Amino acid sequence: MSEILDLAKTLERKSKQRAERSEVILENAFNEHEQHIKAALQKKRVKISNVISQDRSYAEKQSTLLKRAVLRTWIWLPITLITVLILAWGIAWGQGKLIERNWQTISEQNRTIEKLKSQGGNIQISNCDNRTCVQIDESAGAYQDGYRIPQGY
Known part of the structure; x- marks a missing residue:
């Protein structure tokens, strides 16, 4: 019986050693796999980060261009408005002067008509x-x- 017991102990010891070796091999394989996954994830993170950075840079450029376009519009709007107002004022002033000259001419003509009437007109x-x-x-x-x-x- 002692042989069976020795065999059982030997078998148990070998099983433990195999189990420990399997555990170490699995742990090493798992660690290696984990390192590969981490490296792949790091590469993807860097790639995504670069794409986001490029998109952000593009968006900032587009935003700057849009701000410039809006600013140009807001700069030209008052300039155009002021120009139109000045032109309208100039036209109104010119028309006022023309009306004044015409009024004076009509007044002179009326005076002349009255004078001619009094002299046989x-x-x-x-x-x-x-x-x-x-x-x-x-x-x-x-x-x-x-x-x-x-x-x-």
Whole structure:
């Protein structure tokens, strides 16, 4: 029986040694696999980080371009508005001056008309047989040397 017991102890010891060796081999394989996974993950992290950095840089460039475009629009808007207002004011001023000159001309013409009326401006001049003729006021009578007063004076 002692042989069986020795065999059992030997078998148990060899099983423990095999189990320990298997455990060490599995642990080494697991550690090696873990290192490969970590390295692959690190590579992916660096790659993704670079892509994000490039995208962020691109987005910042696009944002800067958009800000410049908006700024240019906001710069030109007041300049255009001020230019239009100045042009409108200039046109209104010019029209005012034109109206003032026309008003003065009309006033002068009205004064001239009144002066002419007072000096016989209501006389109707016509054409009689290709000669100039006027209507005569018969009720005014005749003056020396055959002069007569035209009608409307």
